[in-house]
Amino acid sequence: MRYRIMLLALLVVLAPVDLRAERIAVREGVLRQSPSPFGAIKKKIPYDTAVTVEKKQDGWFFITAPASGWLHGSAVSESKQSLRMAPGKASRAGAVADNEVALAGKGFDKNVEAAYRKEHGQLRYDLMDRVEKITVPEAEVKKFSEAGGTGRAR
Amino acid sequence: MRIRTMIAGALLFAATGCVEAQEFGKQVSANLLAATGVVSHEQASSLIDATVKISEAVQELTPEQEHYIGRTVGATILQAYPMHEAQPATHYLNLLGQTLVKVSGATETFSGYHFVVLDTPEINAFAAPGGFVFVTRGMLRLCDSEEMVAAVLAHEIAHVELKHGLQAIKTSRLTSATALLAVEGAKSAGSPEFRQLTSLFGESIQDAVTTLVDKGYSRSTELEADRTAVKILERSGYAAAPLLTLLEAMERTNQEQGGFAFLKTHPAPADRLAELRAGQPDMPGLVPSPDSRRKRFTAALGNV
Numbered sequence: 001m002r003y004r005i006m007l008l009a010l011l012v013v014l015a016p017v018d019l020r021a022e023r024i025a026v027r028e029g030v031l032r033q034s035p036s037p038f039g040a041i042k043k044k045i046p047y048d049t050a051v052t053v054e055k056k057q058d059g060w061f062f063i064t065a066p067a068s069g070w071l072h073g074s075a076v077s078e079s080k081q082s083l084r085m086a087p088g089k090a091s092r093a094g095a096v097a098d099n100e101v102a103l104a105g106k107g108f109d110k111n112v113e114a115a116y117r118k119e120h121g122q123l124r125y126d127l128m129d130r131v132e133k134i135t136v137p138e139a140e141v142k143k144f145s146e147a148g149g150t151g152r153a154r
Numbered sequence: 155m156r157i158r159t160m161i162a163g164a165l166l167f168a169a170t171g172c173v174e175a176q177e178f179g180k181q182v183s184a185n186l187l188a189a190t191g192v193v194s195h196e197q198a199s200s201l202i203d204a205t206v207k208i209s210e211a212v213q214e215l216t217p218e219q220e221h222y223i224g225r226t227v228g229a230t231i232l233q234a235y236p237m238h239e240a241q242p243a244t245h246y247l248n249l250l251g252q253t254l255v256k257v258s259g260a261t262e263t264f265s266g267y268h269f270v271v272l273d274t275p276e277i278n279a280f281a282a283p284g285g286f287v288f289v290t291r292g293m294l295r296l297c298d299s300e301e302m303v304a305a306v307l308a309h310e311i312a313h314v315e316l317k318h319g320l321q322a323i324k325t326s327r328l329t330s331a332t333a334l335l336a337v338e339g340a341k342s343a344g345s346p347e348f349r350q351l352t353s354l355f356g357e358s359i360q361d362a363v364t365t366l367v368d369k370g371y372s373r374s375t376e377l378e379a380d381r382t383a384v385k386i387l388e389r390s391g392y393a394a395a396p397l398l399t400l401l402e403a404m405e406r407t408n409q410e411q412g413g414f415a416f417l418k419t420h421p422a423p424a425d426r427l428a429e430l431r432a433g434q435p436d437m438p439g440l441v442p443s444p445d446s447r448r449k450r451f452t453a454a455l456g457n458v
Contacts (some may be wrong), residue, residue: 005172025217037256041195047218047264052295059259068168075262083216094378107335108219108355109439111343115352124232128225129287134268136248141256144249148300 008121024049025077031069035060038142041068051076166391166407169313211328217284220320221264227319227358227366231272231288232279234367238273238291238458246454247271250300251287251307257389257451259382260315266386269307271458275326275409276415279306280366281313283320290387293416294458299443301396304387308397312382318375323358330354370419377429384434395440396428401427409449428435 024045032039035057045051045066052065059073077083117125215223240243250267255261267285271330272278277292287310289303297303313319315439331354334340340347365371384394404416405423420426441453 013174026264026266027221027257030262033334037261044155070156074260077217079216083218083446099385107216107331107351108220108358111348112352112355113222115343116226116355119352119356122233123229124237125229127227127232127237128286129267131228131270132225132265133272134248134254136253137268138246141252142248145253145256148450149444150253151243 022050022080023077023083024051024071024075025079025083026075029071029075031067031071033069035062035070037072039070041138043067045115052151085119158341175430177351178452188259205224209321210315210319211325211332212323213315214332215328216321219263220317221284222250223320223323223355223358223362224282224286227282227362228270228286230359230363231367232270233271235274235276235288235290238271240458241445242454243271243294244269246450247289247303247307250304251311252393254304254308254311254386254390255285258315258386262310262312267311267435275403277404278415278419279310280365281310281319283314283317284315285311287311287314291458294455296407297398297400297455300447301392301440301443302400304390305383305394305397305400305449305454306394307416308383308386308390308392309379311386312379316375316378316382317377318371319362319366321375322371323361325355327379329357329359331358333369367419373421374423378458379427379428384430384437393441394437396433398430398437399440401430 024047026126027047029047029051030041030046031043031045031109033042034040049062049066051061051071053061053076054064055062056073060070061073062068062070063076113125117123167400247269251267255267265284267287269287270288271294272288274290275292275295276290277296278290280288281295282288285306289306289310294303295305297306301347306355331351334347334351334354337347339345340351342348370376380397383397387394400425403425408417408423
């Protein structure tokens with residue numbers, strides 16, 4: 001029994017550490033009213049925005065800042081530093097001008113792609129630009145799912 | 155606090171070191187995690203699996219980097235195969251794909267998932283990092299139901315979720331790239347460091363493309379994707395049986411026509427079937443496709 005209480009106490013100590021996921025890990029994180037794939041969309045939050053995770057439930061994270069709502073866990077990075085900087089650079093962020101921070105140490109990014117593209121003119125980036133525009137409205141996906149009787153993706 | 159340190163230590167132990175040490179570390183970590191009562195032993199093991207399977211170098215890649223690697227892998231694939239842009243097939247594939255993505259473990263990626271039809275009779279499918287999924291017309295013709303197409307897509311989505319494309323990149327390239335980022339010069343285009351970063355990028359793309367298109371993943375990687383595909387299919391409501399039907403169709407085509415492209419990069423369908431059946435002997439059997447699915451499948455892919 002005492003062991004259980006100790007474990008419970010340990011959990012309380014551990015909880016805030018475990019639940020501190022930090023950054024939006026996708027170009028636009030979709031904040032929803034409920035923890036479900038087709039939950040009403042409240043807001044879209046840009047890449048690398050710091051978020052405060054309050055609780056986790058079945059792969060969904062409830063955040064309280066910069067706005068409150070549910071994000072799918074895959075849209076949140078556990079990283080405690082900016083995703084726009086190289087590892088280990090976070091502590092120096094304050095010393096660098098804002099625009100430099102945005103450019104610094106992103107690694108394989110659009111600048112590297114542009115340089116690589118110049119050397120490999122035959123690659124079909126033109127088609128990849130079109131591929132990135134292939135999207136389907138969420139309402140249509142929902143309709144498709146319901147009409148096909150694939151009910152659990154509600 | 156001590157338990158916490160021990161858990162952290164065991165996790166670290168599980169994530170590094172030799173295979174035997176990893177196995178031992180995994181056991182210890184799973185036991186410790188389970189002992190805290192936060193998760194069951196089974197859940198603990200799967201959590202540890204996730205930390206072991208994805209290398210640290212891959213984990214250090216930001217989602218944006220994964221996206222740019224995926225874009226160039228895609229641009230390379232589209233150099234080799236023409237894109238089939240007819241709307242009904244592409245639109246249908248994206249509706250079906252998004253339905254499955256919604257119940258996968260990686261619902262959201264940097265720029266989302268995009269499903270593309272490749273204009274070739276070759277039977278094949280590829281997933282580039284970040285969610286660019288390519289399926290050939292040959293593969294779509296092999297599928298005679300929406301459920302079978304769902305099985306193809308679920309397998310490719312699994313490759314994205316499990317970051318298999320990134321794991322095909324030699325670790326040394328990623329660690330060298332990370333090391334370069336600490337050098338101030340790496341961020342200014344034209345500097346020797348930037349040129350080095352660009353050539354590491356090119357080599358990383360080559361690693362991924364060679365594995366995806368020529369060499370194929372290891373047998374265990376493919377089976378891992380199959381197992382994850384089963385989970386996605388079951389969660390979506392499509393059921394997993396069509397994956398078996400798909401593998402049977404591939405096996406049949408292979409026996410009738412011999413050595414098609416897919417076999418160059420994938421284990422024999424019969425082996426994959428055997429593994430799936432052994433892992434899940436009680437898998438429910440195939441149920442006929444409902445009318446609603448059959449009608450839209452024929453309308454979209456009937457003439458693909």
